Amino acid sequence: MPFALLKYATRSAFKGDHAAERHFRLSPDLKPTYDVVIIGAGGHGLAAAYYLATRHGITNIAVLDKGWLAGGNTARNTTIVRANYLTPEGVAFYKESVDLFRSLSNELDINVMYTERGHFTLAHTDAAMNTARWRAEVNKHMGVSSEVIGPDDVKRICPTLNVSDDVHYPIMGALYHPPGAIARHDAMAWGYAKEAARHGVEIHTQTGVNRILIENGRAVGVETNRGTIHAGRVLQAVAGSSSVVANMAGLKLPIRTIPLQACVSEPVKPILDQIVVSGSLHVYISQSARGEMVMGGATDAYGLYSTRSTLDFKESLMAHMLELFPFMGELKVLRQWAGMADMTPDFSPVMGVTPIENFFIDAGWGTWGFKATPVSGLRMAECVATGRQPDLLKPFALDRFGSFDLVGEKGAASVGH
Amino acid sequence: MKIMICPVNGPRNIAEFAWGGEVKPDVDPATCTDQAWTDHLFLEANIAGMVTEWWLHTPTNTWFIARRNTLTDEIIETMTLDAYYMREGAISA
Numbered sequence: 001m002p003f004a005l006l007k008y009a010t011r012s013a014f015k016g017d018h019a020a021e022r023h024f025r026l027s028p029d030l031k032p033t034y035d036v037v038i039i040g041a042g043g044h045g046l047a048a049a050y051y052l053a054t055r056h057g058i059t060n061i062a063v064l065d066k067g068w069l070a071g072g073n074t075a076r077n078t079t080i081v082r083a084n085y086l087t088p089e090g091v092a093f094y095k096e097s098v099d100l101f102r103s104l105s106n107e108l109d110i111n112v113m114y115t116e117r118g119h120f121t122l123a124h125t126d127a128a129m130n131t132a133r134w135r136a137e138v139n140k141h142m143g144v145s146s147e148v149i150g151p152d153d154v155k156r157i158c159p160t161l162n163v164s165d166d167v168h169y170p171i172m173g174a175l176y177h178p179p180g181a182i183a184r185h186d187a188m189a190w191g192y193a194k195e196a197a198r199h200g201v202e203i204h205t206q207t208g209v210n211r212i213l214i215e216n217g218r219a220v221g222v223e224t225n226r227g228t229i230h231a232g233r234v235l236q237a238v239a240g241s242s243s244v245v246a247n248m249a250g251l252k253l254p255i256r257t258i259p260l261q262a263c264v265s266e267p268v269k270p271i272l273d274q275i276v277v278s279g280s281l282h283v284y285i286s287q288s289a290r291g292e293m294v295m296g297g298a299t300d301a302y303g304l305y306s307t308r309s310t311l312d313f314k315e316s317l318m319a320h321m322l323e324l325f326p327f328m329g330e331l332k333v334l335r336q337w338a339g340m341a342d343m344t345p346d347f348s349p350v351m352g353v354t355p356i357e358n359f360f361i362d363a364g365w366g367t368w369g370f371k372a373t374p375v376s377g378l379r380m381a382e383c384v385a386t387g388r389q390p391d392l393l394k395p396f397a398l399d400r401f402g403s404f405d406l407v408g409e410k411g412a413a414s415v416g417h
Numbered sequence: 418m419k420i421m422i423c424p425v426n427g428p429r430n431i432a433e434f435a436w437g438g439e440v441k442p443d444v445d446p447a448t449c450t451d452q453a454w455t456d457h458l459f460l461e462a463n464i465a466g467m468v469t470e471w472w473l474h475t476p477t478n479t480w481f482i483a484r485r486n487t488l489t490d491e492i493i494e495t496m497t498l499d500a501y502y503m504r505e506g507a508i509s510a
Contacts, residue, residue: 243463254459256438257487302436305465305487312418312432345459401459402452 024197041065047377059200066208070189076339100374108191119180240340242363267291437471
């Protein structure tokens, strides 16, 4: 046996000299008290913990999760990042997220594989062309690169796309957003977890919250399956379970939990550089770094707390997808899954302060949560640290519904035009 | 294909139906507070488990009530509005 093999094998087995570094330490027992307890160890919760620790000097934090690290919608989205929304409030918010994404690999010292691919929102109707022009004007005004292009330019930039008239819904044009990108979703969670833990944040998985303790209209702690802990402030960031957790604090939310399904094909050589979305056809697609075609559609037709997949979804998705990309008729579906999306009436998140003092909410992330991971973490950290609603989050406050001040984000994914 | 039983038209493909959301107690906008009205419009119980909901059979425009389990995706029962109001002890609409 070669000596080197023996040397390195025994070293790593017995001394740990060459063992891979853990992304984050496993935290020991729960402490009786934390300054901040964050419910939900997904991208948003971990990002909030990271920014609380690094931007606000608050490190006595516990991030609790009923399951495992980033096992919810952080692991179930289709990893698209873009800022070409419709409302000025939405564009400003997602633009800040894109700006944060661009330097995230350096900041977190982990490769989040942020890759700008170019993003098409295809238009097949006059109404969709009008929305595309509207979005392009709002985007340009806000400093986000977006333009409306015709079928010829679509074909030039993305030759694999079928722009022929001989289809059910011919392509009339597209909103083209060159900075549209994809990123590695797991690496986002690992990076935030690793760096938050390095600053002293504790991450406790397999720790479910059963009750939120409220005294005189003020959150004072949580009761978990591992005991009761006191908290100066509590933040919930639990995606599809937002209503269930908020209900523990006695809050009702303007949210319906509806599954969003997705699937990937078997991996093939690089053939599709861009991200292609059609609001009219309710489909979107990109090719991942390992070659799989990542595809998704509209949310399911009715509410459900389940991540089951259906044949109906794949039938309707593929019918449109094959018209856009006829070559995909030769590909097989490799994997399918679903996430529970918390849908709001105005396709915008519900973030910030609540009527309960020291209780904060990061919810309503529907089909637009992944791309907001950095900005929601940064701004929710500011909100929790100061106890006040940051300016950027004011349009997304829970109390907007009481004054009919809805955002109306028709630029969200899964929204038809 | 998932089957839902319309209380008027019998078992049909669920693609023929539209989800109308949870049944909420009626609020009179003329007499209630503004807060009570916006709460009624926007807030949802969004229960993980047994729910009572409005459903529509779209080809025949038939509204009815369904009880579902939102954790298991099971339709427990469907009933006409009359049957629902009778059971709830309210006066038929």
